[in-house]
Amino acid sequence: MAHPATPISPPLKDELDIVIPTIRNLDFLEMWRPFFQPYHLIIVQDGDPTKTIRVPDGFDYELYNRNDINRILGPKASCISFKDSACRCFGFLVSKKKYIFTIDDDCFVAKDPSGKDINALAQHINNLLTPSTPFFFNTLYDPYREGADFVRGYPFSFRQGASTAISHGLWLNIPDYDAPTQLVKPLERNTRYVDAVMTIPKGTLFPMCGMNLGFDRELIGPAMYFGLMGDGQPIGRYDDMWAGWCTKVICDHLSLGVKTGLPYIWHSKASNPFVNLKKEYKGIYWQEEIIPFFQSVSFPGECTTVQECYIELSNQVKEKLGHIDPYFEKLGDAMVTWIEAWDELNPPSKATA
């Protein structure tokens, strides 16, 4: 795709919201200002609602704290996690835009190997606006990138690709490891810049990290629920994982694509591995059953919308994972509550086919 010589309006300026969960501060936005300032921000303030979180000047934003969440959702607010970055999905719920980019408040602008600042948002937009290739693996990765194409042997009937629903970015510096790996390798830093975007094949699951993520809200939004985590819940740090598994099986069913790879951001903060271990440990052994569950999920032909798939999924979660822990019954119910909240805040007339 050729780049115009004269600057044009930032792409998707009025069609994309940036959702940021925070419990600390938003100082990191200063570094992102050149890339983010044209866009509307949705700040989801976790934790103490009486605390004031200052948004740097010059940004157009809306901010929601726990009181706002309770006010807007009423009893349905029970599905939104507290004291966990999972609360970010409230921002997805209230957004009125087609696209979402979500980023953590400890993620900064990274540099590419030439030393240039990486505009992560622009790359996500590019990923979302170009097709994915879930049906056949292209060995030169994203064939729609400049300088690349489909390789010999790639069936022509697949070259139109599928619509891209999710763009999963990566991180330099502090890698997104689980607690046991962090404990064993506390000093490991991700220094390898892999200059590729690729589609995760249909039928393959992956661990979706929520700290640098873009998605098409109209295509997959209702499935981007980050589950019940944090305060009062037996598990944490599996919010994005859960959303990733749910969205992937639904994307596979609806022939939508999920890309991973560029862009990189610079992840600056290493969380405490002992705290993480306490949050994760149930997830670590629960996932041994959760993964086979997702690997064998199938949707009946009548499920043709994301909401239908998601409700079907919530039933299967309760039926097939309920035996692991009562948590999964609650989670299944919360998934239904989420869809109800979604449909209430995003009435069908606005939804696209």
Add this chain to the structure above:
Amino acid sequence: MSHPIIKDDEVDIVVAAIQPDLTSFMEEWRPIFCRFHLIIVKDPDLQKELIIPEGFNMDLYTKSDMDRVSTSILFTGYSCRYFGYLVSKKKYIVAVDDDCIPAKDGKGFLFDVVAQHISNLRLPATPFFFNTLYDPFQKGADFVRGYPFSLRNGVKCAISCGLWLNLADYDAPTQALKPGERNARYVDAVLTVPLKAMMPLSGINVAFNREVIGPALFPGLHLAGEGKQRWETVEDIWCGMCAKLVCDHLGLGVKSGVPYVWRNDRGDAIETLKKEWLGMKLMEEVVPFFQSVRLPRTAVVAEDCVLEIAAMVKEKLGPVDPLFGQAADAMVEWVRLWKAVESASPTPGA
């Protein structure tokens, strides 16, 4: 966790000589190939004598060797390399086309293609769940948060598919539409191609564990009028799709990514376009077939899997085009040959 070391004397480098003068090719590769035993296979259609520089530990095979072994299998053109795979007595094969030279990094150092392929084959593959940091066994990487622990041992890697800088492995129409496009992007990663994902396995720069997957890399699908340009062939794509099925069935891994070779400019894509590009049309027919293949549990080695696939090809694709029927016959003959060669001189145990 330690993974087995692969020794130099367990590796054969197989080169198909499509052009007679291998001097510049061999000299470019000398720093990397000199440690290894080479099998050079001369294209039976090539009339001229081969010119091969001195100083390599190598064996040369020609038409007469191939005729002694089989007269029904077509070892012409790029397919002559499979003869090298057949007669090798080593556990691992690395094969590179004769129009490729080592790629260089930004400082001018050669990327050691063989060392990288060996590393790919030595370290486990992870086909059951995608790791977003790519190969978790590479230095500086690991499994990411959310990767199930029970899947972290990985499985044996059977095939390592490398890539190409400069002239990428495009088909003729793609290259003809973008005559100036050259692949300049070095992607510093190798990753496992997930279970059930189909892929185009290019034979230009490939390595494999001959013991576990050798029978599944065969010369099967020959196009009429197949020439001496990669654009005019699909033999590697065909056996690659079969090999991926076999790997998926047997719980083996296929990796793709580094190492890169530098592929010299050669041929004219537009000239190739003038020929009928039957290969690409055939590819469209085979995809639904491959999506539907299920191998029986009783097929526990590559030979059995290939025979099962051959039978299915004969039955389901034979009616579509006679070339598929011929491919199925070639696959059966290949397995017969493979077993005959193995029983005559079995390779040392793993």
